[in-house]
Amino acid sequence: MSEQRSFDVADLPGVGPTALLVFAGLYAPIVTLVVYSFNAAPSVATWDGFTFDWYLKAWHNSTVMNAAANSLIIATLAALFSTALATLAALGTTRRPAFFGITAIYAAINQPLMVPEIVTAVALLIVIAAIKAATGYAGLGYLVIAHTAFCIPFAYLPIRARLEGMDLTLETAAADLYASPWQSFRFVTLPQLTPGILAGWMLAFVTSLDDVVITEFIKSPGQDTLPTYMLGQLRRAMTPDINALSAALLGLTLVLLSGFFLLSRRKS
Amino acid sequence: MSAAEEAERARTTRNAWALVTPALIVLMAAAIGPLVLVLIYSFLTPGDYGNVVWSFSLEGWQKVVVERDIFDETLHLAQAHLTIFWRSVSLSLVTTLLSFFAGFPTAWFIATRPASQRAFWLFLITLPFWTNLLIRTFAINQIIRNEGLLNTILLKLGIISAPLQMTYTEGALLIGMVYVYLPLMVLPLYAALERFDRRLLEAAYDLYASRWQVLLRVVLPIARPGIVAGSILVFVPCLGAYVTPRILGGGKLMMIGNFIELQFGQGRNWPLGAALSIVLLVIVMAALLIYVRAINGEKRGV
Numbered sequence: 189m190s191e192q193r194s195f196d197v198a199d200l201p202g203v204g205p206t207a208l209l210v211f212a213g214l215y216a217p218i219v220t221l222v223v224y225s226f227n228a229a230p231s232v233a234t235w236d237g238f239t240f241d242w243y244l245k246a247w248h249n250s251t252v253m254n255a256a257a258n259s260l261i262i263a264t265l266a267a268l269f270s271t272a273l274a275t276l277a278a279l280g281t282t283r284r285p286a287f288f289g290i291t292a293i294y295a296a297i298n299q300p301l302m303v304p305e306i307v308t309a310v311a312l313l314i315v316i317a318a319i320k321a322a323t324g325y326a327g328l329g330y331l332v333i334a335h336t337a338f339c340i341p342f343a344y345l346p347i348r349a350r351l352e353g354m355d356l357t358l359e360t361a362a363a364d365l366y367a368s369p370w371q372s373f374r375f376v377t378l379p380q381l382t383p384g385i386l387a388g389w390m391l392a393f394v395t396s397l398d399d400v401v402i403t404e405f406i407k408s409p410g411q412d413t414l415p416t417y418m419l420g421q422l423r424r425a426m427t428p429d430i431n432a433l434s435a436a437l438l439g440l441t442l443v444l445l446s447g448f449f450l451l452s453r454r455k456s
Numbered sequence: 457m458s459a460a461e462e463a464e465r466a467r468t469t470r471n472a473w474a475l476v477t478p479a480l481i482v483l484m485a486a487a488i489g490p491l492v493l494v495l496i497y498s499f500l501t502p503g504d505y506g507n508v509v510w511s512f513s514l515e516g517w518q519k520v521v522v523e524r525d526i527f528d529e530t531l532h533l534a535q536a537h538l539t540i541f542w543r544s545v546s547l548s549l550v551t552t553l554l555s556f557f558a559g560f561p562t563a564w565f566i567a568t569r570p571a572s573q574r575a576f577w578l579f580l581i582t583l584p585f586w587t588n589l590l591i592r593t594f595a596i597n598q599i600i601r602n603e604g605l606l607n608t609i610l611l612k613l614g615i616i617s618a619p620l621q622m623t624y625t626e627g628a629l630l631i632g633m634v635y636v637y638l639p640l641m642v643l644p645l646y647a648a649l650e651r652f653d654r655r656l657l658e659a660a661y662d663l664y665a666s667r668w669q670v671l672l673r674v675v676l677p678i679a680r681p682g683i684v685a686g687s688i689l690v691f692v693p694c695l696g697a698y699v700t701p702r703i704l705g706g707g708k709l710m711m712i713g714n715f716i717e718l719q720f721g722q723g724r725n726w727p728l729g730a731a732l733s734i735v736l737l738v739i740v741m742a743a744l745l746i747y748v749r750a751i752n753g754e755k756r757g758v
Contacts, residue, residue, distance in 0.1 A: 304696025
């Protein structure tokens with residue numbers, strides 16, 4: 189009865205070629221962008237040889253450097269704050285029996301993932317316009333708080349995943365040996381949790397670094413981050429120094445993501 | 457439950473809330489609370505130079521669908537607004553469909569690789585997902601615009617004599633959004649297909665099913681939760697898209713997101729912008745409810 193089939197059952201018609209086309213389609217534009225950031229000619233129409241000029245040009249542009257500094261300051265602080273808040277929240281929502289209100293807490297933490305960015309941006313614009321009018325403060329603080337809020341779910345996910353993989357035996361052992369709750373957290377829980385916290389920080393950092401819409405709406409004049417600067421430049425022609433900036437940002441993202449994957453892999 | 461157990465339980469619950477509260481405060485201040493203000497602003501009167509005047513008005517909501525004729529004061533349907541709604545909804549639906557047709561074979565491909573290779577292929581899908589949306593839109597723009605790579609190549613090969621106008625068309629928005637949101641379709645589809653029991657395929661072929669029958673009557677029904685999840689995950693951000701239509705639509709082809717921004721910028725009609733935001737939010741929430749139900753259905757093994 190069971191004669192050898194002439195084909196692999198898992199092989200649905202056309203799957204392989206379509207999938208490879210999709211992978212090629214996903215990467216070709218990004219690779220093109222990076223390659224042309226080294227093109228001496230200012231357009232993709234010609235290739236005039238290899239150059240670092242566009243990177244140097246961006247490096248010597250004080251507006252760009254200002255935007256880069258803003259991006260890094262905001263991303264560093266927002267990632268730090270959101271990771272701290274997410275760590276506490278993850279400790280409060282894992283490894284304990286479900287309690288009343290837990291669903292509402294999950295909904296609140298994941299809210300930034302559900303509500304369209306443009307709606308949050310508009311909502312923050314309204315609030316911040318009112319606070320600005322009342323206090324006159326127009327610093328980076330607004331951006332740091334807003335970024336902290338929408339980075340929380342990204343920091344929370346890997347930390348929670350890590351916690352769920354840790355049982356309470358070690359903490360119980362520590363308590364049996366008369367460790368105070370703080371000592372048990374500091375010397376038992378925290379060291380085990382560190383890879384999760386680092387992974388959460390990296391995801392939060394990348395998320396903050398990439399944000400365009402919310403930042404574009406709530407920044408004060410002259411407070412560009414790299415993405416909003418690039419978006420503004422695009423109103424004019426596409427220039428290779430934007431390619432260079434994009435490639436540099438891509439490189440940074442790639443480093444952080446590789447770090448994230450290495451950290452989350454070590455767990456298994 | 458004994459009194460001691462109950463006290464212990466109350467203590468851990470208090471403890472949990474204390475740990476969660478700092479995060480909740482920030483989320484309330486900078487994510488959830490402001491949404492309430494959007495609702496309030498949608499019922500106020502627009503100020504002359506943007507912002508609002510604090511007097512009740514339904515004009516913001518009215519303007520979502522109707523406009524007042526400047527000459528005879530009669531109300532009629534706001535064609536321009538409806539065009540934008542229609543464009544947003546139809547482009548989001550078509551994007552979802554195209555993403556499915558490209559994403560399903562990709563997810564199947566990854567799920568049928570040897571276990572040791574899957575992580576690599578999955579990483580290739582995840583990487584673009586985490587890279588800057590703006591940069592990915594730039595990248596696709598650089599390929600399809602008039603002076604872009606595709607036109608340059610076609611011109612040099614002599615296939616066309618003048619550059620094809622691809623940007624600033626709805627086709628460009630479609631290409632851009634499929635490109636940008638495709639990973640969101642592939643990941644849940646893969647999650648659904650990964651656990652697929654291949655013996656079912658053997659069984660179907662043994663019962664003389666054709667390849668199409670196997671696909672339509674065995675594979676797709678089992679992958680259904682993944683299909684629903686992926687579709688919602690693509691549809692929702694498409695509907696609220698702002699960056700991609702702004703760059704590839706060149707300001708002419710607005711979607712709801714750009715239309716909302718316009719009201720807070722040059723349009724100087726914050727109440728209308730707020731009302732539009734609420735409309736968008738409600739549609740998205742409805743879609744997410746379907747998503748949650750699909751996910752829960754999967755967990756129950758339906």
